[in-house]
Amino acid sequence: MxxxxxxxxxxxxxxxxxxxxxxxxxxxxxxxxRPNRGYYQHNSRQYDYRIQNNERRIANLRNSQHRDEVIVIEVRHNNMKKKLREYKGTTRHEWDSFKREFNHDMKELDKSLKGFSKRNKRR
Structure with missing residues (x-):
């Protein structure tokens, strides 16, 4: 014992x-x-694809009669590219917050491009 x-x-x-x-x-x-690098890289690649698509759409609209509106859209687009490129979040929560805001801005830019394209085709 x-x-x-x-x-x-x-x-x-x-x-x-x-x-x-x-x-x-x-x-x-x-x-x-801890940042989830794979998750960030996967989503940033998707955003890169969408950004390239928007760049092509903006390039097609540059020769329109409403050059001023195209410049405003292009500046918004360039600001979004810069924001994605300079993102330095360290947590998953920061990434989710950034992604939510970035998706909202991307949808607004897409709406602007579609609306401008429709108005431009009617004329």
């Missing part, structure tokens, strides 16, 4: 060891703070 003092020593060593090992690992907050 184990003496009571030996049992206390083993229990104390076990508790101290557990506390040390628990502190050595990555915390839950740090796990969520």
């Amino acid at each position: 184990i003496k009571l003092s030996t049992f206390k020593h083993i229990a104390a060593i076990g508790i101290i060891g557990a506390m040390i090992f628990a502190g050595c690992g990555i915390t839950v907050r740090e796990q969520h703070a």
Whole structure:
């Protein structure tokens, strides 16, 4: 039978060891703070495709009679490209927030391009 003092020593060593090992690992907050590079790269490639598509559409509209409107759309487009290129988020939450805002802006730009194309074809 184990003496009571030996049992206390083993229990104390076990508790101290557990506390040390628990502190050595990555915390839950740090796990969520890791950027998911594959997710970001996949989505940024999709955005690159959409941006290239918009560039072709803008190039086709440059020769229209309403050059001023095309310039405004082109500036918005270039600002979005710059925003995507300079994105430096570190967490998945930051990426999701950026993506939500960027998708909204991209949809607004698409609406502007479609609306301008329709108005331009009617004339």
